[in-house]
Amino acid sequence: MLKISNLHKSYPIGDSSLHVLKGINLNIEDGEMVSIMGSSGSGKSTLLNIIGMLDEADSGDYILDGLPIKNLTEKKAAVYRNKFLGFIFQSFNLINYKNAIENVALPLYYQGMKRKERQKQAMFHLEKVGLAERANHLPKELSGGENQRVAIARALAANPKLLLADEPTGALDTTISYEIMEFLQKLNDEGKTILIVTHEDDIAHMTKRIVRLRDGVIMEDTFVNQVRAGQNV
Amino acid sequence: MFDLDLWREIFQSINMNRTRSLLSGFTVAFAILLFTILFGIANGLQNTFTEAFGTDANNSIVIFPGRTTKAYKGLQAGRRIQFKNEDYDYIKEEFGDKVQFITSKVMKNVTASFRGEQNNYTIRAVHPDYMFIENNKIKEGRYINQSDIDNRTKIVVIGKVVDEDLFSKTTAVDKYINLSGIQYKVVGVFTDDEGYNEENVIYMPLSTAQLVYGNTDYIDFMHLTYNPEMDTDQALAFGNLLTKKFKKRFDVAKTDQRAIRVRNMAAGTKAVSQMTFGLGIIILVIGFGTLIAGIVGISNIMIFIVKERTKEIGIRKALGASPRSIVSIILIESILITAIAGYIGLLVGVGVIELAGPILEEYFIKDPGISNSLVIGATITLIAAGTLAGYLPAKKASRIKPIVALRND
Numbered sequence: 001m002l003k004i005s006n007l008h009k010s011y012p013i014g015d016s017s018l019h020v021l022k023g024i025n026l027n028i029e030d031g032e033m034v035s036i037m038g039s040s041g042s043g044k045s046t047l048l049n050i051i052g053m054l055d056e057a058d059s060g061d062y063i064l065d066g067l068p069i070k071n072l073t074e075k076k077a078a079v080y081r082n083k084f085l086g087f088i089f090q091s092f093n094l095i096n097y098k099n100a101i102e103n104v105a106l107p108l109y110y111q112g113m114k115r116k117e118r119q120k121q122a123m124f125h126l127e128k129v130g131l132a133e134r135a136n137h138l139p140k141e142l143s144g145g146e147n148q149r150v151a152i153a154r155a156l157a158a159n160p161k162l163l164l165a166d167e168p169t170g171a172l173d174t175t176i177s178y179e180i181m182e183f184l185q186k187l188n189d190e191g192k193t194i195l196i197v198t199h200e201d202d203i204a205h206m207t208k209r210i211v212r213l214r215d216g217v218i219m220e221d222t223f224v225n226q227v228r229a230g231q232n233v
Numbered sequence: 234m235f236d237l238d239l240w241r242e243i244f245q246s247i248n249m250n251r252t253r254s255l256l257s258g259f260t261v262a263f264a265i266l267l268f269t270i271l272f273g274i275a276n277g278l279q280n281t282f283t284e285a286f287g288t289d290a291n292n293s294i295v296i297f298p299g300r301t302t303k304a305y306k307g308l309q310a311g312r313r314i315q316f317k318n319e320d321y322d323y324i325k326e327e328f329g330d331k332v333q334f335i336t337s338k339v340m341k342n343v344t345a346s347f348r349g350e351q352n353n354y355t356i357r358a359v360h361p362d363y364m365f366i367e368n369n370k371i372k373e374g375r376y377i378n379q380s381d382i383d384n385r386t387k388i389v390v391i392g393k394v395v396d397e398d399l400f401s402k403t404t405a406v407d408k409y410i411n412l413s414g415i416q417y418k419v420v421g422v423f424t425d426d427e428g429y430n431e432e433n434v435i436y437m438p439l440s441t442a443q444l445v446y447g448n449t450d451y452i453d454f455m456h457l458t459y460n461p462e463m464d465t466d467q468a469l470a471f472g473n474l475l476t477k478k479f480k481k482r483f484d485v486a487k488t489d490q491r492a493i494r495v496r497n498m499a500a501g502t503k504a505v506s507q508m509t510f511g512l513g514i515i516i517l518v519i520g521f522g523t524l525i526a527g528i529v530g531i532s533n534i535m536i537f538i539v540k541e542r543t544k545e546i547g548i549r550k551a552l553g554a555s556p557r558s559i560v561s562i563i564l565i566e567s568i569l570i571t572a573i574a575g576y577i578g579l580l581v582g583v584g585v586i587e588l589a590g591p592i593l594e595e596y597f598i599k600d601p602g603i604s605n606s607l608v609i610g611a612t613i614t615l616i617a618a619g620t621l622a623g624y625l626p627a628k629k630a631s632r633i634k635p636i637v638a639l640r641n642d
Contacts (some may be wrong), residue, residue: 054551054636074556074631082553093548093639109238110553158553209290 086155126168258574269582359440374421546640567623
């Protein structure tokens, strides 16, 4: 599904540059649920951004589902993002003047789907996250957990191959965090490949594999016994 | 292709920022309003001037003889200059290619009577070309023709007012009218757009008048139109040349202003066209200045909107929005605000001009109006202005990197 070899990335800071990723090698298979851990500055968000095609590596190879991701034009990157990836953010990143169903339908709009079909699909995914009756509410009328569920529904809407979650529980309290994790586990059970960036140990242990990053290199890559979030709720 | 969803997105965005959209639109609306009113007033002024010159051919030159005021070549001051047929022939021979129409003119006041109806009128004895110079239209019958001139026929063509005065009970054509004791056959009735004063006259072949009133070849004055292919400067030069040649012909001092007088419409035409041109430039400068201010205003606000929506644009890009779709959202929003606001300005401007029209007429502004071509031109300008105003912000928006946009929370 995902093959990264010898990936380097540095950011210019004034005259010098900051070497953030120093040769990352990572393979992720279909159906895996992986967490990337590390303190701030370890390069975990940068790695996620490169995987999410929001940023580009300086050198190294990145192959997603057999497609080499390199020197993409903006337009192509937009198409790939839409087709392959679903994003879940810490701060939800919903569009504040659009209601839940419109937010969920947005990736489908960029796919060029017809309005009616879009609404149907969006409703289906909202039902899946259990928010069908909140479809016409604006983000500000929903709770944090509900907003994150809308964001998950949006990430799922285009039926992507890979779900990328950047601190998905960072803005939520423990109970709600576990609810969200339980939901992500359920999606993984159904076969979805999920990559989560987190700095919380308990969240990381709810995935099946933990990749620890420090100073731009992978320190540890271990498969763990998944803790089911449902037990803790 | 009409993309309903794109429009939905745009209206949602405009609606979200109602005050801001309204304010930015106001600048453009005001600019267009000002432009429309100024343009209407300029049009009105131009109409006033055009009307002042009447419907006569506006390329006409009139040559009057007068009395000399200076002694010259042994001839005394106070000598009367008399034009004759040979002077008319001289112009035709010498300046044939520069002259479009030419007529000599003899004026006489007569008492006209027909079956007991009687009134005083002016006779203008002229050549057939006169009809084109005066822009007369034949209502009934015919005009004076060359054979009338050659045969000195006793016919007249009467103005509409004369016809109404004397021939209220019958038709005038083919009737005989008595002009101070001599019978003439009426062959035609004419109208003139300038109205009463120009329709209250009787036309007669020049040669007939010369025969009847003294058997001379005298001419009171000459009236001609210059070749319309000549521009104003050429026409002015032609007028000056005529003056010079005639002064020489009649042994008049070069500095004598009274003996030969040439009234050249080109001088007036030139003054008016220069004034209109100047006025047009001023209005264009003011109009475009305001419009540019409006564009800058919209552009500013669009840049602000893009800044404010940076995060939203980042989200859209992360979800798969192409740079083009981002550009079109911003650009169309800008065009839409500009076009709608501009149109409101245009409508209000036209309304103001229409309402104020009758009042303005007292101030030498007649029929101030906005032509269709101006409306079309304004529409194109507005769309272009909106594109211009939205282009930079839109380009800026499309270059937003989603990673940068999403980071700033």
